Amino acid sequence: MPPRFIQVDHIHVHVKDRPSALKWYEEVLDFIPIKELEFWATSPQEPLTIGSRDGAIRLALFEDASIPCRSTIALGATGTEFLAWHAHLQSQLAIDIPIFDHQVTWSLYFSDPDGNPFEIITHDYTFVAISMRQKQ
Numbered sequence: 001m002p003p004r005f006i007q008v009d010h011i012h013v014h015v016k017d018r019p020s021a022l023k024w025y026e027e028v029l030d031f032i033p034i035k036e037l038e039f040w041a042t043s044p045q046e047p048l049t050i051g052s053r054d055g056a057i058r059l060a061l062f063e064d065a066s067i068p069c070r071s072t073i074a075l076g077a078t079g080t081e082f083l084a085w086h087a088h089l090q091s092q093l094a095i096d097i098p099i100f101d102h103q104v105t106w107s108l109y110f111s112d113p114d115g116n117p118f119e120i121i122t123h124d125y126t127f128v129a130i131s132m133r134q135k136q
Contacts, residue, residue: 013062013114014114015061015062016065018063021114025050028089029052034049069115074119076122082121107122108120108121
Protein backbone atom coordinates (compact mmCIF):
# COMPACT_ATOMS: atom_id res chain seq x y z
CA MET A 1 0.00 0.00 0.00
CA PRO A 2 1.43 3.43 -0.90
CA PRO A 3 1.95 6.12 1.75
CA ARG A 4 -0.84 8.65 2.30
CA PHE A 5 -0.93 12.30 1.31
CA ILE A 6 -1.84 14.95 3.87
CA GLN A 7 -3.21 17.55 1.42
CA VAL A 8 -2.96 19.10 -2.01
CA ASP A 9 -0.05 21.47 -1.42
CA HIS A 10 -0.49 23.79 -4.41
CA ILE A 11 -1.45 23.90 -8.07
CA HIS A 12 0.75 25.33 -10.84
CA VAL A 13 -1.00 28.04 -12.86
CA HIS A 14 0.70 29.46 -15.96
CA VAL A 15 -0.01 33.10 -16.78
CA LYS A 16 1.15 35.60 -19.41
CA ASP A 17 1.77 38.53 -17.05
CA ARG A 18 2.24 37.69 -13.39
CA PRO A 19 1.64 41.20 -11.95
CA SER A 20 -1.65 41.46 -13.88
CA ALA A 21 -2.60 37.92 -12.87
CA LEU A 22 -1.83 38.65 -9.21
CA LYS A 23 -4.08 41.72 -9.34
CA TRP A 24 -6.91 39.59 -10.80
CA TYR A 25 -6.49 36.86 -8.19
CA GLU A 26 -6.46 39.43 -5.39
CA GLU A 27 -9.55 41.29 -6.65
CA VAL A 28 -11.66 38.33 -7.76
CA LEU A 29 -10.68 35.45 -5.43
CA ASP A 30 -9.06 37.38 -2.54
CA PHE A 31 -5.87 35.31 -2.92
CA ILE A 32 -2.75 37.00 -1.57
CA PRO A 33 0.99 36.24 -1.80
CA ILE A 34 2.25 33.77 0.79
CA LYS A 35 4.86 35.93 2.56
CA GLU A 36 7.21 33.10 3.60
CA LEU A 37 7.44 31.86 -0.01
CA GLU A 38 7.82 35.19 -1.82
CA PHE A 39 11.62 34.74 -1.97
CA TRP A 40 11.12 32.14 -4.72
CA ALA A 41 9.60 34.65 -7.15
CA THR A 42 12.92 36.16 -8.23
CA SER A 43 12.30 35.44 -11.91
CA PRO A 44 9.26 34.64 -14.08
CA GLN A 45 10.34 30.98 -14.21
CA GLU A 46 10.14 30.69 -10.42
CA PRO A 47 6.77 30.49 -8.64
CA LEU A 48 4.92 33.27 -6.89
CA THR A 49 2.85 31.32 -4.40
CA ILE A 50 -0.51 32.88 -3.57
CA GLY A 51 -3.45 31.59 -1.62
CA SER A 52 -6.52 32.07 0.48
CA ARG A 53 -6.09 34.16 3.62
CA ASP A 54 -6.65 31.11 5.83
CA GLY A 55 -3.93 29.17 3.99
CA ALA A 56 -6.25 26.35 2.92
CA ILE A 57 -5.66 26.90 -0.82
CA ARG A 58 -2.40 27.73 -2.58
CA LEU A 59 -1.56 28.35 -6.23
CA ALA A 60 1.90 28.82 -7.72
CA LEU A 61 1.84 31.44 -10.49
CA PHE A 62 4.44 30.90 -13.20
CA GLU A 63 4.90 33.51 -15.91
CA ASP A 64 4.96 31.29 -18.99
CA ALA A 65 2.18 31.69 -21.52
CA SER A 66 3.59 28.90 -23.70
CA ILE A 67 2.19 26.21 -21.39
CA PRO A 68 -1.60 25.97 -21.82
CA CYS A 69 -3.67 24.82 -18.88
CA ARG A 70 -5.53 21.55 -19.33
CA SER A 71 -6.86 21.14 -15.79
CA THR A 72 -9.75 22.79 -14.00
CA ILE A 73 -9.06 24.03 -10.49
CA ALA A 74 -12.13 23.12 -8.41
CA LEU A 75 -12.71 24.98 -5.15
CA GLY A 76 -15.26 23.74 -2.61
CA ALA A 77 -17.71 25.94 -0.73
CA THR A 78 -20.67 25.64 1.60
CA GLY A 79 -24.08 26.28 0.11
CA THR A 80 -24.22 29.78 1.60
CA GLU A 81 -20.74 30.64 0.35
CA PHE A 82 -21.52 29.14 -3.07
CA LEU A 83 -24.41 31.55 -3.54
CA ALA A 84 -22.25 34.42 -2.29
CA TRP A 85 -19.52 33.42 -4.78
CA HIS A 86 -22.09 33.44 -7.57
CA ALA A 87 -23.10 37.02 -6.79
CA HIS A 88 -19.48 38.08 -6.30
CA LEU A 89 -18.28 36.59 -9.59
CA GLN A 90 -21.15 38.08 -11.55
CA SER A 91 -20.26 41.48 -10.10
CA GLN A 92 -16.48 41.19 -10.49
CA LEU A 93 -16.42 39.60 -13.92
CA ALA A 94 -19.44 41.50 -15.28
CA ILE A 95 -20.70 38.43 -17.15
CA ASP A 96 -23.52 35.98 -16.63
CA ILE A 97 -22.22 33.00 -14.63
CA PRO A 98 -24.71 30.15 -14.98
CA ILE A 99 -25.28 27.78 -12.09
CA PHE A 100 -25.00 24.14 -13.17
CA ASP A 101 -27.15 21.50 -11.49
CA HIS A 102 -25.31 18.17 -11.34
CA GLN A 103 -28.15 16.47 -9.37
CA VAL A 104 -25.98 16.00 -6.25
CA THR A 105 -23.80 19.11 -6.48
CA TRP A 106 -23.98 22.64 -7.92
CA SER A 107 -21.13 24.25 -9.86
CA LEU A 108 -20.00 27.59 -11.24
CA TYR A 109 -17.45 27.69 -14.06
CA PHE A 110 -15.24 30.62 -15.04
CA SER A 111 -11.70 31.33 -16.24
CA ASP A 112 -8.96 33.73 -15.27
CA PRO A 113 -7.76 36.22 -17.93
CA ASP A 114 -5.17 33.67 -19.15
CA GLY A 115 -7.83 31.02 -19.77
CA ASN A 116 -7.08 28.88 -16.70
CA PRO A 117 -10.42 27.21 -15.89
CA PHE A 118 -11.97 27.25 -12.41
CA GLU A 119 -14.98 25.61 -10.82
CA ILE A 120 -16.63 26.48 -7.54
CA ILE A 121 -18.61 23.49 -6.29
CA THR A 122 -20.90 22.83 -3.37
CA HIS A 123 -22.21 19.54 -2.06
CA ASP A 124 -24.96 21.37 -0.11
CA TYR A 125 -27.36 20.43 -2.87
CA THR A 126 -30.67 20.76 -1.02
CA PHE A 127 -29.76 24.10 0.56
CA VAL A 128 -28.93 25.66 -2.82
CA ALA A 129 -31.99 24.12 -4.49
CA ILE A 130 -34.30 25.59 -1.85
CA SER A 131 -32.54 28.97 -1.98
CA MET A 132 -32.84 29.14 -5.76
CA ARG A 133 -36.56 28.20 -5.66
CA GLN A 134 -37.21 30.97 -3.10
CA LYS A 135 -35.60 33.54 -5.44
CA GLN A 136 -37.93 32.62 -8.34
